[in-house]
Amino acid sequence: MDLVLRAATIFVFIFILTRLIGRRELASLEPFDLILLVVIGDLVQQAVTQDDYSVTGGILVISTFALLTVAVSYIGFRFRPMRRVLEGEPIVLLENGRPIDRNLKRERLTVEELTEAARGNQVESLEDVRLAVLETSGEISIIPRQS
Numbered sequence: 001m002d003l004v005l006r007a008a009t010i011f012v013f014i015f016i017l018t019r020l021i022g023r024r025e026l027a028s029l030e031p032f033d034l035i036l037l038v039v040i041g042d043l044v045q046q047a048v049t050q051d052d053y054s055v056t057g058g059i060l061v062i063s064t065f066a067l068l069t070v071a072v073s074y075i076g077f078r079f080r081p082m083r084r085v086l087e088g089e090p091i092v093l094l095e096n097g098r099p100i101d102r103n104l105k106r107e108r109l110t111v112e113e114l115t116e117a118a119r120g121n122q123v124e125s126l127e128d129v130r131l132a133v134l135e136t137s138g139e140i141s142i143i144p145r146q147s
Contacts, residue, residue, distance in 0.1 A: 087136050
């Protein structure tokens with residue numbers, strides 16, 4: 001039972017941590033970020049299992065993480081008010097060619113990153129963008145102005 005409680009505690013901590021880190025950072029992992037994730041994975045394993053290297057302990061920990069992942073997904077699906085807390089909401093970063101500075105600062109994004117996303121969608125300049133939205137996945141959706 002101790003393994004299940006430790007796994008649940010670490011799961012909640014990781015969930016909160018990923019919400020605080022921000023969507024954009026998680027969507028664009030740099031090599032250092034990937035290495036950091038591997039190291040964090042090892043540290044989490046040590047914190048959860050401590051000296052228990054049994055197969056049963058591993059199964060319990062993995063099952064706890066899987067069950068909590070499904071539970072969070074189900075709660076977000078079943079209870080609409082919780083969806084905003086668990087998954088977040090899309091955030092408008094630019095409207096009619098004008099960046100929304102408050103939202104850019106909140107998500108720690110620069111106008112240059114927004115311009116890069118526009119170019120990635122074959123839009124030459126931000127003035128040609130009707131709407132730019134940071135999706136819950138961390139991707140930036142670009143909706144060009146109609147010609």
